[in-house]
Amino acid sequence: MDLRYTADEIAFRDELRAFFRREIPAEIRRKVSEGRKLSREDIVTTQRVLHAHGLSVPNWPVEWGGKDWTPVQRYIFSEEIQAAAVPQPLSFNVNMVGPVIATFGNAAQKQRFLPPTANLDIWWAQGFSEPGAGSDLASLKTTARREGDEFVVNGQKTWTTLGQYADWIFCLVRTDPNARKKQEGISFLLIDMKTPGITVRPIITIDGGHEVNEVFFDEVKVPAENLVGELNKGWDYAKFLLSNERIGIARIGLTKERLARVKRLAQETPAGEGTVWDDPDFRRRLAWSEIELKALEITQMRVVAAQRTRAADKPDPSSSILKIKGSEIQQQATQLLMEVAGPYAMPRPDRDEDGANLPSVGPEWADAAAPLFFNYRKVSIYGGSNEIQRNIIAKAFLGL
Amino acid sequence: MDFDLTDEQRLLADSVNRFVSDRYGDFEKRKAYRAEAKGYAAANWSAMAEMGLLGLPLSEEQGGFGGGPVEALLVMEAIGRGLVVEPYLATVVLGLGLLRRAGGQEDLLAEVAAGGTTLAFAHQERQARHDLHDIATTARQDGDAWVLDGAKGVALHGDSADRLLVSARTAGGRRDRAGIGLFLLDPATPGVTRRGYATQDGLRAAEVVLEGARATLLAADALPLIELVADEAIAALCAEAVGAMETLRDLTVDYLKTRQQFGRPIGEFQALQHRAADMLVATEQARSMAMYAAMMVQGSDPAARATALSAAKALVGRLADQLGKDAIQLHGGIAMTEEYKAGHYFKRLTMLGVLFGDVDHHIRRVVAAGGLPD
Known part of the structure; x- marks a missing residue:
C-alpha cells in the first residue's frame, strides 16, 4: 500500500500541469478560478486546444481518440485539469453522449457524430429531466411515436444545462406507453436543435444566472436513423451514461x-x-x-x-x-x-x-x-x- | 499509487482476523477474559506472541518482523473489530515504540516479543490534559541511577505491566519542551505505588505515584521520541476505530433488517435507512483517514507529521462519535443494555476519542499549523 505516486506518475502529472498552464489562455483559467461565467467561446476554445493535443476525450475508445491510460493516469488527468482551473471538456459530449454512441451506436452514427463531438463542433445538451421527472427519472412523459422513417416527438424537457448553446440534444423519450415497467418503454434519441417545433426558454436561477433552460417539443420530426441502439432500451444506455460520471x-x-x-x-x-x-x-x-x-x-x-x-x-x-x-x-x-x-x-x-x-x-x-x-x-x-x-x-x- | 497488500501483509491480516474471530467471535468470552487476574486473557497474550504479533515492529535482527505502519494498521483494525482487551497498544505500539528506539535494551525487547514481559507508558499527568510536553514529574541523578518523584495518571494497562516507561523532567520548567527524559522503571521498586482500575471501555489503567523511585535513563531530551510514538499511537487508534466502526455499523444494519415494528422490519423506514447510509459514508471516510495517518506517520518532517496525524485524529474522532451515537439510537432500547454488544463498541469508540487528544485539541493544532501539509 502506497498512496504516493510513482516516478512515472509524477512525470505524467508534471507534464499535464505544464501543458495546462502553457496552452490554455490565462484569462479563461482565471474565470474558472473565480467562479465567473464562462462564454460559449471559452469552452469551445479550451476543448479544441485539448483536442489538438489528443486530450479532449481520454475516456473514449482509442480508435475514436481515447487514451490507453491506467485508472491512476485518468484520475491524475481529472484532478490536474481541475486544479489548473481549466474548463473541463464539455461533459455532455465527452462523458455522456460520446461513450453511449461509441458503445451502443451503429457504425454510421459513430462516423457521423464522434469526431465533431470530440472537437466540440457539435455542442450537445442533455434531455433527461422533465417537470414531472426529476429524481424519479423513469416517469418521464415526452413521447416519440413512429411514423414511417421518422419519430415524432412531443413533450417538454427541463433543467437543460447550457441548452442555449446546443446544436444537438440527446433525449430519453417514451416509445412504448404500454410497457409493463416504466423503465422498459424508453428510447435514446438524438435530435438536431434546429428542427422545427423545438423551443428553448431560459430559466433564471437564484444566482441571477442563465445556465439552464426548458426545451419544448411540438410535433418534432426526427429521422429514425437517430435512434441509438435498440428501441425501448434507452434506460439501459442512460444507466451506462450516468455510471460514467x-x-x-x-x-x-x-x-x-x-x-x-x-x-x-x-x-x-x-x-x-x-x-x-x-x-x-x-x-x-x-x-x-x-x-x-x-x-x-x-x-x-x-x-x-x-x-x-x-x-x-x-x-x-x-x-x-x-x-x-x-x-x-x-x-x-x-x-x-x-x-x-x-x-x-x-x-x-x-x-x-x-x-x-x-x-x-x-x-x-x-x-x-x-x-x-x-x-x-x-x-x-x-x-x-x-x-x-x-x-x-x-x-x-x-x-x- | 496502489492500495495492494504484499503477500506477507495479506498473511498477517488473515492470521490476525482468524485470531480475533476465534477468540472474540463469541462476545461472552470477552467477559471471561476481563475477569482474569490482569484484566485480559493470559492465553490470548501467549497466542499473540506465538503469532509474532508482539515483536511486529522489531527489526529482523531483533527477532521481529520489521512491521511498519501498514502492518500496525492491519493488526489494530482487527483489534477494533473484536474489541480485544489484551494490552497490545500499551505494550507493542507505545512500549516497544519507545523502547526499541531508545536503544540499549535488547534483552528486554526479546522478552516482550516472547510474551514474557508487558510494558506500559506512564506519561499522562493530571494538569497536562492533552499536552505531551507538560511534565511536572522530576528526575534527579544519584550515582548511576535516577530518582523519580511525581504522579502519573491513566497509564494504559499500567496496573499489570511488568515494566513502566516513565517520562520525567531532568531540567527546565513544567511546560518546557527541553529537559524531558524517558526512564525505565520496575514497578516493584520501592517508592512506586500503583492504583489499578477498570476503564469505561472494559480495559485497565493505573495511577502511578513515584516517591524517590529509582529508574534507568533510556533517553535524555526524549520529547521528539515521545511525540513520534504518540503519533504512531494515534495512527493505531484511528485503525482500531475503523475496525470498531465497521463492526458496529454491520451490527446495526443487521438489527434494522430483523427488528419488526408496525408489522415490518424497521429497516424499511427511510428515516432509518438514511442514517444507516450515513454510517457507511462515515466508515469509508474514517478508513481513508486511517490510511492517511499510516502514510503520514512515516514522514520525515515532524511538524508535517504532527499536523497530518492531528487531522486524522480529529476527523476519525468526529466520525466515530457520530456513528457510535447513531448506532445506539437506531437500535433503540436494546443497545442501552450492558448485555448487548453495541453499547460496548460505543463505549470504546467514545474513549478512543479522548485518548491522545480529543477532537477540539487536534483541530486546534491543525488550525495553528495553518492547514494540512502538502
Missing part, C-alpha cells in the same frame, strides 16, 4: 483550488486589527473542510485503484459516497468564500449578459461570491440528489 464527480481538484483561494483571500481581506485569517473560528471551519476533502481524496483514490479489479457492471457504493461528500464540501467552499467577502458579498451591480463591464462595488472577486454560493446549492440536488444517493446506499449496499 464516477471519476471526477466529487470535483476534488476544483475544491482544493477553491479552498486555497479562500485561504489566500482571507489573508488579504482586512478585518479589525488584522485580516479574516486571524479569526480562529473561520480558520477552524476551513480546516474541517480541508480535512474532509483529504479523506475524500483518499476515498477517491481507493475507488480508482479498485477499478482495476472490479467488474464493470457491479454496483459500487463509492460513487454515492463521492457524490454526497463531494457536493457537501463544494458547498462549504463556496460558503467560506462568501464569508470572506463579508458585507461586500451583498452588492449586486447591474450587469449585461456577459458580465464585467461595470465597475465592482467592493473587491472584484467578491461580486461572484454570493452568486456562486447560491448556484452551488444545485450540486446536492443534481445527478441524483443526495437523498437519492442515500437510498441507493441503503438498498444496494446495505440491503435495507
Whole structure:
C-alpha cells in the first residue's frame, strides 16, 4: 500500500500541469478560478486546444481518440485539469453522449457524430429531466411515436444545462406507453436543435444566472436513423451514461483550488486589527473542510485503484459516497468564500449578459461570491440528489 | 499509487482476523477474559506472541518482523473489530515504540516479543490534559541511577505491566519542551505505588505515584521520541476505530433488517435507512483517514507529521462519535443494555476519542499549523 505516486506518475502529472498552464489562455483559467461565467467561446476554445493535443476525450475508445491510460493516469488527468482551473471538456459530449454512441451506436452514427463531438463542433445538451421527472427519472412523459422513417416527438424537457448553446440534444423519450415497467418503454434519441417545433426558454436561477433552460417539443420530426441502439432500451444506455460520471464527480481538484483561494483571500481581506485569517473560528471551519476533502481524496483514490479489479457492471457504493461528500464540501467552499467577502458579498451591480463591464462595488472577486454560493446549492440536488444517493446506499449496499 | 497488500501483509491480516474471530467471535468470552487476574486473557497474550504479533515492529535482527505502519494498521483494525482487551497498544505500539528506539535494551525487547514481559507508558499527568510536553514529574541523578518523584495518571494497562516507561523532567520548567527524559522503571521498586482500575471501555489503567523511585535513563531530551510514538499511537487508534466502526455499523444494519415494528422490519423506514447510509459514508471516510495517518506517520518532517496525524485524529474522532451515537439510537432500547454488544463498541469508540487528544485539541493544532501539509 502506497498512496504516493510513482516516478512515472509524477512525470505524467508534471507534464499535464505544464501543458495546462502553457496552452490554455490565462484569462479563461482565471474565470474558472473565480467562479465567473464562462462564454460559449471559452469552452469551445479550451476543448479544441485539448483536442489538438489528443486530450479532449481520454475516456473514449482509442480508435475514436481515447487514451490507453491506467485508472491512476485518468484520475491524475481529472484532478490536474481541475486544479489548473481549466474548463473541463464539455461533459455532455465527452462523458455522456460520446461513450453511449461509441458503445451502443451503429457504425454510421459513430462516423457521423464522434469526431465533431470530440472537437466540440457539435455542442450537445442533455434531455433527461422533465417537470414531472426529476429524481424519479423513469416517469418521464415526452413521447416519440413512429411514423414511417421518422419519430415524432412531443413533450417538454427541463433543467437543460447550457441548452442555449446546443446544436444537438440527446433525449430519453417514451416509445412504448404500454410497457409493463416504466423503465422498459424508453428510447435514446438524438435530435438536431434546429428542427422545427423545438423551443428553448431560459430559466433564471437564484444566482441571477442563465445556465439552464426548458426545451419544448411540438410535433418534432426526427429521422429514425437517430435512434441509438435498440428501441425501448434507452434506460439501459442512460444507466451506462450516468455510471460514467464516477471519476471526477466529487470535483476534488476544483475544491482544493477553491479552498486555497479562500485561504489566500482571507489573508488579504482586512478585518479589525488584522485580516479574516486571524479569526480562529473561520480558520477552524476551513480546516474541517480541508480535512474532509483529504479523506475524500483518499476515498477517491481507493475507488480508482479498485477499478482495476472490479467488474464493470457491479454496483459500487463509492460513487454515492463521492457524490454526497463531494457536493457537501463544494458547498462549504463556496460558503467560506462568501464569508470572506463579508458585507461586500451583498452588492449586486447591474450587469449585461456577459458580465464585467461595470465597475465592482467592493473587491472584484467578491461580486461572484454570493452568486456562486447560491448556484452551488444545485450540486446536492443534481445527478441524483443526495437523498437519492442515500437510498441507493441503503438498498444496494446495505440491503435495507 | 496502489492500495495492494504484499503477500506477507495479506498473511498477517488473515492470521490476525482468524485470531480475533476465534477468540472474540463469541462476545461472552470477552467477559471471561476481563475477569482474569490482569484484566485480559493470559492465553490470548501467549497466542499473540506465538503469532509474532508482539515483536511486529522489531527489526529482523531483533527477532521481529520489521512491521511498519501498514502492518500496525492491519493488526489494530482487527483489534477494533473484536474489541480485544489484551494490552497490545500499551505494550507493542507505545512500549516497544519507545523502547526499541531508545536503544540499549535488547534483552528486554526479546522478552516482550516472547510474551514474557508487558510494558506500559506512564506519561499522562493530571494538569497536562492533552499536552505531551507538560511534565511536572522530576528526575534527579544519584550515582548511576535516577530518582523519580511525581504522579502519573491513566497509564494504559499500567496496573499489570511488568515494566513502566516513565517520562520525567531532568531540567527546565513544567511546560518546557527541553529537559524531558524517558526512564525505565520496575514497578516493584520501592517508592512506586500503583492504583489499578477498570476503564469505561472494559480495559485497565493505573495511577502511578513515584516517591524517590529509582529508574534507568533510556533517553535524555526524549520529547521528539515521545511525540513520534504518540503519533504512531494515534495512527493505531484511528485503525482500531475503523475496525470498531465497521463492526458496529454491520451490527446495526443487521438489527434494522430483523427488528419488526408496525408489522415490518424497521429497516424499511427511510428515516432509518438514511442514517444507516450515513454510517457507511462515515466508515469509508474514517478508513481513508486511517490510511492517511499510516502514510503520514512515516514522514520525515515532524511538524508535517504532527499536523497530518492531528487531522486524522480529529476527523476519525468526529466520525466515530457520530456513528457510535447513531448506532445506539437506531437500535433503540436494546443497545442501552450492558448485555448487548453495541453499547460496548460505543463505549470504546467514545474513549478512543479522548485518548491522545480529543477532537477540539487536534483541530486546534491543525488550525495553528495553518492547514494540512502538502
